[in-house]
Structure formats: structure tokens, C-alpha cells
Amino acid sequence: MSAENCNDVRLLVMCTNFAAEKHKTQRRKNVDKTPYINHPIGVANILSEAGISDVNILCAALLHDTVEDTDTTLEELEKEFGPVIAKIVAEVTDDMSLPSAERKILQVQHARACSHEAKLVKLADKLYNMRDLTKEKPENWTDERISAYYLWSKQVIDEIRGTNPIIEKQLDEIFRREGLIS
Ligand SMILES: Nc1nc2c(ncn2[C@@H]2O[C@H](COP(=O)(O)OP(=O)(O)O)[C@@H](OP(=O)(O)OP(=O)(O)O)[C@H]2O)c(=O)[nH]1
Numbered sequence: 001m002s003a004e005n006c007n008d009v010r011l012l013v014m015c016t017n018f019a020a021e022k023h024k025t026q027r028r029k030n031v032d033k034t035p036y037i038n039h040p041i042g043v044a045n046i047l048s049e050a051g052i053s054d055v056n057i058l059c060a061a062l063l064h065d066t067v068e069d070t071d072t073t074l075e076e077l078e079k080e081f082g083p084v085i086a087k088i089v090a091e092v093t094d095d096m097s098l099p100s101a102e103r104k105i106l107q108v109q110h111a112r113a114c115s116h117e118a119k120l121v122k123l124a125d126k127l128y129n130m131r132d133l134t135k136e137k138p139e140n141w142t143d144e145r146i147s148a149y150y151l152w153s154k155q156v157i158d159e160i161r162g163t164n165p166i167i168e169k170q171l172d173e174i175f176r177r178e179g180l181i182s
């Protein structure tokens with residue numbers, strides 16, 4: 001069954017299954033080595049909780065790290081799930097051939113030009129990762145690296161404010177607690 005003939009529920013299940021297969025050998029960087037798929041599912045859950053019901057956005061959230069972190073290509077996503085979902089994923093995918101520091105600068109520079117759909121996925125991605133950071137330090141991360149992640153996340157978020165008040169309020173609670181806003 002091709003994506004254009006699918007109902008929304010079918011599409012969501014297909015994307016969840018696709019992401020689970022692609023991330024199946026990956027783990028988060030926490031001590032318990034949580035399965036990586038918890039992250040994309042959690043990002044989609046943040047969006048759903050905030051009232052987002054656009055299936056293309058929720059599917060893009062489920063798939064958002066497949067191209068960056070697995071052998072998945074954008075062409076594959078387009079073939080499986082259509083151009084709308086593939087484009088949102090493309091917008092939130094870093095060029096992994098570049099050094100980490102350069103990717104971080106580019107995220108700040110490119111954030112504002114992203115589509116509304118991609119900005120929503122970005123907000124939820126950063127919220128999930130910062131919540132993880134407040135729960136537990138990733139293995140081998142120094143306090144300085146954690147502080148730098150909060151600071152950089154705020155730089156990205158500051159470029160895309162006005163996208164979703166519910167998620168931005170939750171982000172601001174974290175930034176306030178970290179002393180990055182008053
Ligand atoms: N906080 C946290 N992050 C973890 C953990 N395990 C894996 N990650 C991933 O690590 C990335 C952040 O670590 P960095 O060191 O800054 O990433 P980098 O390798 O791409 O430079 C996030 O990627 P991302 O989702 O692509 O987002 P982004 O940071 O590129 O926005 C996040 O999903 C964990 O246990 N805690």
C-alpha cells in the first residue's frame with residue numbers, strides 16, 4: 001500500500017514501525033542505554049500533547065532522526081511516505097559530513113527559514129533532549145558540555161519563537177531553571 005492511499009492511522013503506524021526498524025540497534029547515551037526509538041516517539045508525543053494533530057508533522061517527528069543517524073535516505077522516505085513528510089525531515093536533518101561545531105552554527109543560522117512544520121519538530125526535539133539532560137547526564141558528558149547544550153538550544157529556539165506557545169512555555173521553564181532567562 002503506498003502512502004497516498006493510506007489513512008492517517010495507518011501512516012502513523014507505518015512510520016513508527018519504519019523508525020523502530022531503522023533505529024533498532026541504537027541506544028540513547030544514558031547509563032541505562034534506553035532504546036533510541038523512545039526519543040522519536042517522545043518527540044511525536046510532545047507535539048500530540050500540545051494539540052498538534054497534523055499527521056505529516058507527527059510522522060516527520062517519528063522519522064526525524066532516521067536520515068541523520070541511520071542508513072535511511074531522503075529518497076527512501078519520499079518513496080515510502082511521500083514528499084511532504086520527506087521535506088519536513090530534510091529540514092531538521094543535519095549534514096553529518098560536517099564537524100559537530102559547524103552543524104551547531106548552521107542549525108542556529110537556518111532555523112528561522114524553516115517551515116512552520118519543521119519548526120514544530122525542532123521545538124519538540126530540543127524539549128525532549130533538554131528534559132533528558134535534566135533527568136540524567138549522558139555518559140562522558142561534562143557539566144560544561146551540558147551547559148553548552150542548553151545555551152545552544154536556546155539560541156536555536158530564540159530564532160523560531162512564535163511557533164507554538166504550549167511547547168515554548170515548557171522550554172522556557174527549563175531555560176528559567178538553568179538561569180538562561182529571568
Ligand atoms: N540529552 C540527550 N541526548 C541524547 C541522548 N542520547 C542520544 N542523544 C542525542 O544526542 C544529540 C545531542 O548530542 P550532541 O553531542 O550535541 O550531538 P552531535 O553528536 O550531533 O553534535 C541529540 O541529537 P538530536 O536529537 O539530533 O538533536 P540536536 O541536538 O541535533 O538538536 C540527542 O538526540 C541522551 O541520553 N540524552
Ligand SMILES: [Mn+2]
Nearest residue numbers: 039064065125
Ligand atoms: Mn532528535
